[in-house]
Amino acid sequence: MTSLFEPVQAGSLHLSNRVVMAPLTRNRAPGAIPNDLMTTYYRQRASAGLIVTEATAISHQGQGYADVPGIWSPEQVAAWKKVTDAVHAEGGTIVVQLWHVGRVSHVDLQPDGQAPVAPSAIAAKTRTVLIQDGVPAFVPTSEPRALRLDELPGIVADYRHAARCAIEAGFDGVEVHGANGYLLDQFLRSSSNHRTDAYGGSIENRARLLVEVMQAVTDAIGGGRVGLRLSPVTPANDVFDDQPQALFAHVMDRLGPLQLAYLHLIEGATGGARDHVQGDTPLDYDALRERYRAAGGTGAWMVNNGYDRPLAEQSLARGADLVAFGRLFIANPDLPRRLREGSELNTPDRTTFYGGAAKGYTDYPALTAA
Numbered sequence: 562m563t564s565l566f567e568p569v570q571a572g573s574l575h576l577s578n579r580v581v582m583a584p585l586t587r588n589r590a591p592g593a594i595p596n597d598l599m600t601t602y603y604r605q606r607a608s609a610g611l612i613v614t615e616a617t618a619i620s621h622q623g624q625g626y627a628d629v630p631g632i633w634s635p636e637q638v639a640a641w642k643k644v645t646d647a648v649h650a651e652g653g654t655i656v657v658q659l660w661h662v663g664r665v666s667h668v669d670l671q672p673d674g675q676a677p678v679a680p681s682a683i684a685a686k687t688r689t690v691l692i693q694d695g696v697p698a699f700v701p702t703s704e705p706r707a708l709r710l711d712e713l714p715g716i717v718a719d720y721r722h723a724a725r726c727a728i729e730a731g732f733d734g735v736e737v738h739g740a741n742g743y744l745l746d747q748f749l750r751s752s753s754n755h756r757t758d759a760y761g762g763s764i765e766n767r768a769r770l771l772v773e774v775m776q777a778v779t780d781a782i783g784g785g786r787v788g789l790r791l792s793p794v795t796p797a798n799d800v801f802d803d804q805p806q807a808l809f810a811h812v813m814d815r816l817g818p819l820q821l822a823y824l825h826l827i828e829g830a831t832g833g834a835r836d837h838v839q840g841d842t843p844l845d846y847d848a849l850r851e852r853y854r855a856a857g858g859t860g861a862w863m864v865n866n867g868y869d870r871p872l873a874e875q876s877l878a879r880g881a882d883l884v885a886f887g888r889l890f891i892a893n894p895d896l897p898r899r900l901r902e903g904s905e906l907n908t909p910d911r912t913t914f915y916g917g918a919a920k921g922y923t924d925y926p927a928l929t930a931a
């Protein structure tokens with residue numbers, strides 16, 4: 562039986578174990594630039610088989626929350642280089658999650674206070690975080706405008722540019738954020754995409770932008786260094802689709818040939834019920850994996866959402882290759898060791914998840930030696 566603590570190859574990435582640190586938004590990068598505190602935080606977690614960084618904006622337009630980092634400028638690349646060097650010095654592997662929030666933004670976070678962009682001019686019934694008078698404030702997202710057809714090549718180019726920046730910054734690869742109701746997911750799902758051009762309507766059309774982005778990023782840095790996160794039935798950020806099985810089966814068909822490093826599936830509602838149902842039937846994730854394999858997909862299969870060790874082992878036995886842990890990694894910098902030894906786990910403190918400084922970020926204790 563495969564163990565969580567065995568090495569695995571994911572495309573070009575050689576991972577020392579199967580315990581992945583999930584992407585976690587922490588809002589501690591003022592000015593969208595990584596800093597020394599973040600370097601410490603990631604270094605502390607380098608024993609993960611793979612670290613996926615917090616969601617990181619590919620452009621100013623892709624920003625949707627206060628104090629999240631970006632990866633499009635030379636200054637950001639130089640700052641991320643300190644993070645990747647620190648993780649590599651500890652023997653870790655790290656990819657950056659490439660993010661465009663689409664409509665999940667606020668005019669205060671956008672270039673020149675413009676409206677956020679989306680497939681269609683439909684507001685998300687969701688909130689984002691601004692920093693007002695130094696404190697985080699949850700505010701409704703702004704009304705978006707629909708992207709023009711002639712703007713879509715620029716979006717693809719922004720992903721390509723960010724992927725190149727990632728390699729320059731020393732990352733081992735990238736994970737494209739195709740989940741949780743952000744831009745690429747807004748294009749995929751029928752509730753947020755009412756376009757009547759080649760990027761809306763049929764499943765094939767709604768998947769077009771995602772496929773173009775994956776092709777561009779893969780061409781730029783090699784498929785073996787590229788992962789993708791999907792959340793086929795999540796209601797996060799107000800997205801819905803009535804035929805998720807068919808939609809994501811088509812996505813699997815298109816991803817198979819790209820020879821990606823991995824696919825990262827959030828099962829159910831993000832951070833919520835694993836058996837959340839959206840659309841016609843409960844989603845069959847095993848069928849999606851089989852479809853991906855049938856399409857020639859050789860990437861590792863990563864699962865996420867509310868995992869503990871027993872559930873992770875069950876999932877490996879069913880065919881998963883990697884398991885991503887979120888909240889447990891916030892509170893346990895040495896999570897792989899704790900899972901392996903069956904040690905007690907520190908409890909994450911929700912009040913310090915988003916924003917702030919070292920408290921609830923770099924001050925969770927690791928076990929002492931031996």
Ligand code: 8OZ
Pocket residue numbers: 586616626740741797831
């Ligand atoms: C929590 C808060 C803000 C953003 C996601 C990037 O859901 C996020 C996110 C999570 O993928």
